[in-house]
Amino acid sequence: MKSERLTAEILNLSYTIESGQPLTFYGDYRNGSDQITYPVGGALVTARFAHMGDKVVIDARSSNGKSVKDEITSRFRLNDDIQTMYESISTDKKISAAIRQFRGMRVTKNEPWETSVCFIISQFNNLKRIRGIIKNMMERFGDPICSFDEETRYSFPSAEALSNARIEDIMRCGAGFRAKYIKSAAKYCTENLDLESISKLEYADLKEELMRIDGVGDKVADCIALMGYGKMEAFPVDVWVKRSMEKMYFKGKKKGVKDIHAYASGKWGEMAGFAQQYIFWYGRSNF
DNA sequence: ACCCAGGCGGGCG
DNA sequence: CGCCCGCATGGG
Numbered sequence: 001m002k003s004e005r006l007t008a009e010i011l012n013l014s015y016t017i018e019s020g021q022p023l024t025f026y027g028d029y030r031n032g033s034d035q036i037t038y039p040v041g042g043a044l045v046t047a048r049f050a051h052m053g054d055k056v057v058i059d060a061r062s063s064n065g066k067s068v069k070d071e072i073t074s075r076f077r078l079n080d081d082i083q084t085m086y087e088s089i090s091t092d093k094k095i096s097a098a099i100r101q102f103r104g105m106r107v108t109k110n111e112p113w114e115t116s117v118c119f120i121i122s123q124f125n126n127l128k129r130i131r132g133i134i135k136n137m138m139e140r141f142g143d144p145i146c147s148f149d150e151e152t153r154y155s156f157p158s159a160e161a162l163s164n165a166r167i168e169d170i171m172r173c174g175a176g177f178r179a180k181y182i183k184s185a186a187k188y189c190t191e192n193l194d195l196e197s198i199s200k201l202e203y204a205d206l207k208e209e210l211m212r213i214d215g216v217g218d219k220v221a222d223c224i225a226l227m228g229y230g231k232m233e234a235f236p237v238d239v240w241v242k243r244s245m246e247k248m249y250f251k252g253k254k255k256g257v258k259d260i261h262a263y264a265s266g267k268w269g270e271m272a273g274f275a276q277q278y279i280f281w282y283g284r285s286n287f
Numbered sequence: 288a289c290c291c292a293g294g295c296g297g298g299c300g
Numbered sequence: 301c302g303c304c305c306g307c308a309t310g311g312g
Contacts, residue, residue, distance in 0.1 A: 020293060119293075126292040129310065176308030181295080217295050238293035280293070290312085299304085 003046075003061035004069050008078045010086075011056045012104025013049040016076070019102075019281045020127050022110040022118045022227055023075070024156050025134040028148075037148055039138075039155045040071060040111070044145045047072060054104075063146045077109055077230070089268050089275040094248040098282035107277050108227060112195040114156045115228030116213065119220045120181050129174065136173035141165055162186035181215025188213055203231045218257070226273040235264045235272040236280075244283030 017029040017036060027036035034049045043064035050057040060068045073079060090096050117137075122130050141161045142154030162170070163186035170179035189195055198209050203225060210221040222236035237245075237257045245260050246252055255263075268275040 120295095122292095123294040124292065124307075125294090125309085126311080129292080132310090171308080174309065177306090178295095178308080215295065219294060223293075236293075240293065284293085292309100292311095295307095297305090300302095 003048075003059040004067060006058040006060065006069060006072055006078065008056045008058060008076065009054050010082045010104050011049070011076060011078075011106055012102070013051070013056075015102045015105035015281070016108060019105055019277065020122075020130075021108045021277075022115050023108055024110070024114050024138070025118045026131050028153075037153065039142070039145055039153060041066075042143070042145065042155055044148060044153050045071060046148070063148075075108055075110065076106055080106075082106075085271055085274055088271045089278075091267055095275060095278060098278040101285070102278060102281055105277060105281065107232070107274055109230040110227055111156075112199070112224065112228040113159055113189060115224050116185060116189070116195070116210075116216065116220075117157075117162075117182060119223040119227075120185060120213075120215045121175060121178055122223070123178065123215070123217075123220060125178075133174045137162075137170070137175070140169065140173055159186045159189045163190050178215065184214035185216070199229055203233050206231065207234070222273075226276070232273045233265070233270045235261055235268075235276045237261060238280070240283045240287075241276060241280050243287060244279045247283075247287060248279070 013034055017023060017027055024038050027038035029036045034051065035047065037044055037046045043062045043066065045060060045062050045068050047058055047060035058072060060072050062068045086099060090099060118134060121133050137157055138154040141157035145153050145155055162182055165183060167179045167183050170182055175182060198206055201209065206229060207221045207225050210216050210224050219236050219238055222234040225231040225234040226236060237260050242257065242260060246255055249263065264272045264275065
């Protein structure tokens with residue numbers, strides 16, 4: 001099948017991909033190329049984004065020839081009313097500045113298992129290393145899909161594959177002390193928990209279920225809820241969001257995570273997670 | 288060399 | 301409960 005064309009508005013590819021979101025875990029984004037590739041469903045998706053002002057034309061295809069329209073639409077949340085979302089989180093000058101700087105950055109909606117692994121790895125870690133670890137794990141534990149740019153591309157490792165892996169082999173990917181969490185989570189998600197079946201739960205119940213996974217605490221559960229299940233009210237509070245929130249809204253005074261959650265929830269409600277992505281990246285880029 | 292990174296689990300008071 | 305500590309690893 002030839003590539004399919006989709007259109008969107010206010011979607012900045014580089015901000016979206018580079019701002020630390022899964023897309024396993026970075027796609028293969030070539031800076032300036034406006035193209036990404038990423039594995040899904042045992043195939044490799046290729047998508048080109050042509051930006052023309054606020055309009056974006058997306059040409060996408062899959063290595064297996066199947067339609068990718070639904071995949072792209074879901075992944076980049078193209079059915080969201082982005083204008084209304086901006087209006088609802090533009091509550092003050094502080095966040096408006098963040099939105100202005102990174103206008104078009106979207107919160108993506110990725111597969112729950114991949115999102116879980118990505119954010120288990122993210123703990124006490126940095127983006128550069130996270131990307132490397134994910135890449136190593138895909139090459140070691142994923143299945144080869146096809147060759148692209150003279151390089152073999154792999155699927156994201158299944159929970160089954162990782163539940164059978166040896167911890168020391170996961171560590172060899174650079175995962176460090178998180179390797180035991182990954183294996184444990186993989187076992188739990190193959191034997192005790194169906195990540196698909198909990199997608200129908202409300203945010204609070206979903207988060208509670210996710211926190212039963214070894215290596216998933218409050219912050220990682222919020223990340224999985226937001227970027228793996230599309231729960232826009234989730235507001236992950238990491239060190240950057242904490243710092244940014246304290247600076248932006250608490251006159252630089254130290255605040256507990258609970259206070260920050262409560263404040264964000266009251267201010268942005270159902271769209272708190274969308275606001276969070278801007279606060280996170282704004283803080284990382286400017287503070 | 289030293290510090291830190293999209294935190295979490297476990298142990299202690 | 302809330303607090304505090306160790307934790308693998310590599311880049312700045």
